[in-house]
Amino acid sequence: MSSSVIDFIATEARFGAQNYAPIGVVLSRGEGVWVWDTEGNRYLDCLSAYSAVSQGHCHPKILAAMVEQAHRLTLTSRAFHNDQLALFYEEIAALTGSHKVLPMNSGAEAVETAIKSVRKWGYEVKGVPDGQAEIIVCANNFHGRTLGIVGFSTDPETHGHFGPFAPGFKIIPFGDAAALKKAITPNTVAFLVEPIQGEAGVVIPPAGYFTEVRQLCTANNVMLVLDEIQTGLGRTGKLLAEQHEGIEADVTLLGKALSGGFYPVSAVLSNNDVLGTLRPGQHGSTFGGNPLACAVARAAMRVLVEEGMIENAARQGARFLEGLKDIRANTIREVRGRGLMLAVELHPEAGRARRYCEALQGKGILAKDTHEQTIRIAPPLVITSDQVDWALERLASTLTQDFS
Template sequence: MSSPPVDDFIAREARFGARNYEPLGVVLSRGEGVFVWDTQGNRYLDCLSAYSALNQGHCHPKILAAMVEQAGRLTLTSRAFHNDQLAPFYEEIAELTGSHKVLPMNSGAEAVESAIKSVRKWGYEVKGVPDGQAEIIVCANNFHGRTLGVVGFSTDAATREHFGPFAPGFRIIPFGDLAALEAAITPNTVAFLVEPIQGEAGVIIPPAGYFTGVRELCTAHEVMLILDEIQTGLGRTGKLLAEQHEGIEADVTLLGKALSGGFYPVSAVLSNNEVLGTLKPGQHGSTFGGNPLACAVARAALRVLVEEGMIENAAVQGERFLQGLGSIRANTVREVRGRGLMLAVELNPEAGRARRYCEALQLEGILAKDTHEHTIRFAPPLVITSDQVDWALERIAAILTQDLT
């Protein structure tokens, strides 16, 4: 039986769904490795990886097997009872990342909210900040999720409009500016929450040495450094964690997305003993956080990431992809940026909206995503091969050299 027309799926989405997204006009029905297929059987190279949730590729067989096996045994207990997957998950992720404590949650935004709560509590109970006066420093053009608490300190007007009032307690500084960070710190500052690379802002990479300086400032002023590695973590930049590029360690690290290999919502707050050690029973929780199905899936996702050399492959293929993008001579291109397989091409404004180029790439068999109007992001699964990178570069070059205005 033939599949319904693409327009039928899209029309029904528009009829029944909230219009909070503007997806490309493709309806996907199957995925394997770096590829996805639409309902009409057309194949595409996925260069978004569900915003880096699919680092291990679509439907990785070992993660799938772990999910199916666990789903047939035990899926949910709530945290009212222990389960036999939580402790091994804690132990394995702590050993892999060098963390002391783990707080399991579901979505990345939940991890961010949990970290904010935890560092405020630490600030009052350990640092001695007067109650209700804790401050957290964040960066302009940040993206830490969509919850009310998080959008309150966003600088993106579209995410804030008509959603207020917002919670106080946040100070916004420019990204990559050490002097601005130092000037913003006060005795009431409990944390600096920052992305190692600003993904949604267009893959903005800070100056070399920035995070070394950030670590020194935070240590000197007894400020907890929270690194949001929900997009950058788990191999995306060619290291397990992006912090490793400058040899630093955060006090709190946030993981999500690829923590499940795209199978299930799993996130985690990784911390030193000080921050998460302040939480007492009943003060924070989640019915699904740390459930046995999530833990089994996450354990498999971490295992294949390491055992199959995906992190190392991201470094090698990322450099190949970056050099290839940089060699494209096109009047449309303003700048190429990237680290590992987290890449972006920023277009000259006169080239028109980046979405037009994403639509043209779709016709060539590549799915990529625009951001901030003039930037195209490329973030394929970490299992991509050299031949596949070269195949993509040939088609990307052909599109970028066209005038689509």
């Protein structure tokens, strides 16, 4: 590392809380699938800011929409109407088939909003006794880092020494419909689940799981809440991951790619039953639904569809997955993925995935480890076949590298 890179990293360490362990690169510019560090080295971004930059870095049409709106009006709060919010509602509802929309900022805020909303629905519509609402979640989930959310995490690093936590959550294994059936009681108001567990290492449930989950929720008058903050908006090769099994959630949570990486934007999409219980003053956000966010999100959704990014994610994801499976390396325990949400899980004896990510950095690829043994691969949805092949060559040479 040059002295300037060391200075940037040292300054971060001196003044910043040590709540992340980033790869040792200092980025200064991005375009499409590529990012450049402060020394001019170019890298293929295989993380996409945890799928937030699905449309590619600094997409010109989203940038233009942001600049234009920033010159006009950025924030009104929800005390007044603005001329972007209604259009955002209309366009996201048309795209996703939703009936009601509640805009927020971060993914975690969307999750908290959903928890509040389904509990309120449970008391006012389903008739659950006050204070007794139950929400079922899955082991190894990742829904955010607020106090309310980490209380039902099973990751000790996420919830250790942050309690006490709010009650009202049951934890069951992911991908086990029988466990869900057993956990449901008359007080169950919702099942909150990721279609694919991203932070856990791109864990894909068995085929037919969500079909059965949908049937169980319908039969028991339980709201199915799908956290599509990472999987949604094309990442898995479909607009929403739920479409792989032809189901519809009662509540869908979107974020990350909803702004193409330009601005924090999230949304809770639902039906009139759930979001219809909220009244003025009962929930809100100063920045949620602001005109700048809405203009950015409208452009981000538009380019996703007009430029065929969802279809490209399906094509290039299949190419990438096949190429990863073709790598013959003793280090690899399993390769899995759907669309451009991919993972390579290593055998424990191969060592920590972190060192492979650091080796990939030296070959011009930025990827990130999760849960010690897994390398996550999630490039922007604009990646080309040539770029996939370029990445596969470097991944193959790294995964067969002898680190002893």
